[in-house]
Amino acid sequence: xVTKIMNWFDDRLPLTATIERHLTKxxxxxNMNIWYLAGVLLVVVLVIQLLSGIWLxxxxxxxxxxxxxxxxxxxxxxxxGYIIRYMHTTGASAFFALIYLHxxxxxxxxxxxxxxxxLWVVGWITYLLxxxxxxxxxxxxxxxxxxxxxxxIMSLFGSIPYIGEDLLIWIRGDYLISxxxxxxxxxxxxxxxxxxxxxxxxxxxxxxxxVGSNNPDGVDVKKFKDEDGVPLDTKPFxxxxxxxxxYAIGVFLIFFCAIMFFYPDGGGYVIExxxxxxxxxLKTPDHIIPAWYYTPFYAMLRAIxxxxxxxxxxxxxxxxxxxxxxxxxxxxxxxxSPVKSIKYKGIYSKFFLVLFVISxxxxxxxxxxxxxxxxxxxxxxFTVGYFAYFLLMPIYxxxxxxxxxxxxxxxx
Amino acid sequence: MKSALLASIVSFIIAFFVSYxxxxxxxxxxxxxxxxxxxxxxxxxxxEVDPTDIASLQRGAQIYMNYCLGCHSxxxxxxxxxxxxxxxxxxxxxxxxxxxxxxxxxxxxxGMDSKESKVWFGNTPPDLTLEAGLRGPDWIYTYLxxxxxxxxxxxxxxxxxxxxxxxxxxxxxxxxxxxxxxKQIPEIASNGGIKQDPLTGEQxxxxxxxxxxxxxxxxxxxxxxxxxxxxxxxxxxxxxTDPMKKERETLGxxxxxxxxxxTILSYLLYIEFKKDLH
Numbered sequence: 213x214v215t216k217i218m219n220w221f222d223d224r225l226p227l228t229a230t231i232e233r234h235l236t237k238x239x240x241x242x243n244m245n246i247w248y249l250a251g252v253l254l255v256v257v258l259v260i261q262l263l264s265g266i267w268l269x270x271x272x273x274x275x276x277x278x279x280x281x282x283x284x285x286x287x288x289x290x291x292x293g294y295i296i297r298y299m300h301t302t303g304a305s306a307f308f309a310l311i312y313l314h315x316x317x318x319x320x321x322x323x324x325x326x327x328x329x330x331l332w333v334v335g336w337i338t339y340l341l342x343x344x345x346x347x348x349x350x351x352x353x354x355x356x357x358x359x360x361x362x363x364x365i366m367s368l369f370g371s372i373p374y375i376g377e378d379l380l381i382w383i384r385g386d387y388l389i390s391x392x393x394x395x396x397x398x399x400x401x402x403x404x405x406x407x408x409x410x411x412x413x414x415x416x417x418x419x420x421x422x423v424g425s426n427n428p429d430g431v432d433v434k435k436f437k438d439e440d441g442v443p444l445d446t447k448p449f450x451x452x453x454x455x456x457x458x459y460a461i462g463v464f465l466i467f468f469c470a471i472m473f474f475y476p477d478g479g480g481y482v483i484e485x486x487x488x489x490x491x492x493x494l495k496t497p498d499h500i501i502p503a504w505y506y507t508p509f510y511a512m513l514r515a516i517x518x519x520x521x522x523x524x525x526x527x528x529x530x531x532x533x534x535x536x537x538x539x540x541x542x543x544x545x546x547x548x549s550p551v552k553s554i555k556y557k558g559i560y561s562k563f564f565l566v567l568f569v570i571s572x573x574x575x576x577x578x579x580x581x582x583x584x585x586x587x588x589x590x591x592x593x594f595t596v597g598y599f600a601y602f603l604l605m606p607i608y609x610x611x612x613x614x615x616x617x618x619x620x621x622x623x624x
Numbered sequence: 625m626k627s628a629l630l631a632s633i634v635s636f637i638i639a640f641f642v643s644y645x646x647x648x649x650x651x652x653x654x655x656x657x658x659x660x661x662x663x664x665x666x667x668x669x670x671x672e673v674d675p676t677d678i679a680s681l682q683r684g685a686q687i688y689m690n691y692c693l694g695c696h697s698x699x700x701x702x703x704x705x706x707x708x709x710x711x712x713x714x715x716x717x718x719x720x721x722x723x724x725x726x727x728x729x730x731x732x733x734x735g736m737d738s739k740e741s742k743v744w745f746g747n748t749p750p751d752l753t754l755e756a757g758l759r760g761p762d763w764i765y766t767y768l769x770x771x772x773x774x775x776x777x778x779x780x781x782x783x784x785x786x787x788x789x790x791x792x793x794x795x796x797x798x799x800x801x802x803x804x805x806x807k808q809i810p811e812i813a814s815n816g817g818i819k820q821d822p823l824t825g826e827q828x829x830x831x832x833x834x835x836x837x838x839x840x841x842x843x844x845x846x847x848x849x850x851x852x853x854x855x856x857x858x859x860x861x862x863x864x865t866d867p868m869k870k871e872r873e874t875l876g877x878x879x880x881x882x883x884x885x886x887t888i889l890s891y892l893l894y895i896e897f898k899k900d901l902h
Contacts, residue, residue, distance in 0.1 A: 281700060284753070284754075285700075288868075294868045294872060295872075298872075452900070452901065455890070455894040458893070462883060462890050462891075463887055466884065469876065470876075473872055473876025473879060477757075486758070489758050
C-alpha cells in the first residue's frame with residue numbers, strides 16, 4: 213500500500229529521489245563537531261521567528277499612533293501574547309548569536325574554500341538579509357530606541373556626497389522618521405525580507421547538498437568510497453545526524469526558554485530599557501546604541517573621526533562599517549592557503565584568526581558604551597585588527613608553512 | 625586549532641563577564657542622591673520588589689489610585705486585570721479604586737488634558753505603566769523618598785534624584801517636611817578605613833552636605849511606615865510594567881522540566897543510534 217502510494221507520487225514528483233538525496237543518503241562527515249550544530253539550530257530559529265511573527269502580525273498595528281500601544285496590547289490583553297512576543301525578541305538575538313557562530317565555524321575550517329565559494333556567498337546574503345530584518349523589526353515597536361536607532365542608521369545615507377539628502381528623503385518617505393517610514397519598514401519586515409530569506413536559505417541548503425559538508429579536518433570525504441559509491445568517512449544524515457541534532461535542539465531550547473521565560477529583557481540586550489518609552493522626536497535619549505548584534509559595526513562607524521579626501525568623517529565611517537559587513541564575501545578569494553582547516557594552517561593564520569575574534573568582541577563592547585577619546589582610539593586600533601585578518605590574508609595564508617593534511621578524517 | 629578554540633572560548637567568557645557587569649550597572653543612576661552613610665552619590669537604594677507579595681501590591685495600588693492617578697495614567701493596563709492579579713474582589717475594587725464612571729474593563733486613563741498639564745507643570749506627567757521598566761524600580765523608590773523643601777522652586781520642593789523636577793511631592797502629608805542638611809561624617813582614609821587623629825587616636829570627622837532629614841512631627845507616618853508605603857508603591861509599579869511575570873515564571877518551570885525530559889530522551893536515542901556507526 214505504502215509502496216503503491218509512493219510509486220504514484222514518484223511518477224509525478226521526484227519524491228523518493230529528493231528524500232534520498234537530502235536525507236537518507238546525504239553523506240555527513242563522521243567527524244563533524246559541536247560547531248556544526250549552529251546550522252540546524254538556525255533552521256529551528258527561522259521556524260520560531262516565522263511562526264511567532266505571524267501571530268504577532270495578527271495583533272500588531274503598523275501606525276505611528278498605534279504601534280507602541282499595540283505591543284502593550286499584545287503583552288497584556290492577548291492570551292499568551294507575551295510568550296509570542298518574547299519568543300520573537302529572544303529569537304532575534306538567538307538568530308544573530310547562531311549565525312555568528314556559524315560564520316566563525318566556516319572561517320575556522322575553511323568552509324568557504326573551493327568548491328564551496330558559492331555556498332559561502334549565498335550564506336553571506338542570508339546574513340545581509342538578517343541584518344536588514346533585524347533593523348526593520350527593531351523599529352516596529354516604535355519605542356524611543358526604535359525611533360532613534362532608525363534616525364541614526366538612516367541618516368548615514370544622508371552622508372553620501374551629492375545625492376545623500378535626496379536619497380535620505382526618498383528612503384524615509386518623509387522629512388523626518390515618521391509613520392510613513394514605519395509603514396514601509398513594516399512592509400519590508402513582514403513580506404519582502406522574510407520571503408527573500410526563505411528563498412536564499414533554500415538555495416543555501418541546495419548548494420550545500422550539491423558540494424557536500426566540509427569537516428573540521430577540511431579533507432575531501434568523497435575521495436574514498438566503498439563499493440556502493442558511498443563515501444567511507446560519512447554517515448547518512450537521516451537518521452544518524454538528525455538524532456544528534458535533536459539532542460542539540462533540546463539543549464538549545466533549554467537555554468532559549470530560560471531566557472524567554474526568566475530573563476526576557478536579557479539585561480537590556482534583548483529588549484532595551486529605553487524602548488519602554490514611546491518614540492518622541494523631540495527628546496533624544498542620552499546614549500543611542502544599536503542592538504548588541506550590530507555593535508561591532510557601530511564601533512567601526514564611530515571609530516572614523518576624521519574627514520579625508522574631501523569626504524566627511526560620517527560618510528567614511530559608513531563606508532568602513534559597510535566594508536566590515538561586506539568583506540566576509542571576499543573570503544574565498546582572499547584565502548590562498550593550500551589547506552582548509554585551521555588545524556593544519558600555519559601560525560600566522562592562527563594568530564590573525566585570534567586577532568579577528570578579539571577585535572570583534574572588543575568592538576562589540578565599544579559599540580555598546582558611550583564613546584570617550586580613549587575608547588575611540590581603542591576602536592580605531594581594533595578596527596585595523598579586524599580588517600588585518602581579511603586584507604593581509606592573501607599574504608600570510610600563502611607564505612606560511614602548513615602542517616601535512618591527512619588523506620582521511622581523524623576522529624579525536 | 626586548539627589555540628584558536630581556546631582563544632574563542634576565552635573571548636566568550638570575557639564577553640559574558642563584560643555583559644554581566646553592564647547588566648549590574650543598568651537602571652538609571654540616581655542623580656545627586658547621597659546614601660545614608662554619605663559614601664556613595666547617585667547610587668539608588670534597593671526597592672526590594674517582590675511580585676509575590678500580594679498585600680504589598682494591594683497597598684501600592686491603593687496609594688497609586690489615590691495619590692498618583694490624578695496626573696499619571698496607566699493607559700496600557702486595564703482595571704479588571706489589576707483587580708484579578710491583586711486578588712481584590714471586583715465589587716470592592718469598583719467601589720474603592722475606580723473613580724468617575726470608568727468601567728472595570730477600561731484602560732486606566734486620566735481626564736487631565738496633556739496640553740494644559742504641560743503648561744501647569746512644565747512637562748506633561750508621563751504615563752507610568754512602563755516606568756519601572758524604563759528607569760528601574762530602585763530609581764522610582766529612591767526618587768520618591770528624595771523630595772526636600774526648596775523655596776527657590778515654584779512648587780516649594782525639589783528632588784535629589786531628579787534635580788528641578790516639575791512634580792510636586794504628593795506624599796508630603798505622609799512623609800512630612802524633608803530638608804537637605806549637612807552632617808558630620810567619619811573621614812575615610814585612602815585605604816578605606818576610618819581616619820584617626822595621629823596624635824590623640826580620635827576619630828576625624830568631615831562635614832558633608834546633601835543628606836535628607838525629615839522634620840519630626842510634620843508627617844502622618846513614621847519614617848519606617850513611610851518607607852514601607854513607597855516600597856509598596858514601587859512594587860505596584862514594578863508589577864505594572866511586567867504583570868505577567870508570575871505566570872510567566874510558573875509556566876517557564878514546566879516548560880524547562882519538559883525540555884529536560886525531552887533532552888534526556890533524545891540523548892538516549894542518539895546514543896542508541898551512535899552504536900550503529902562503530
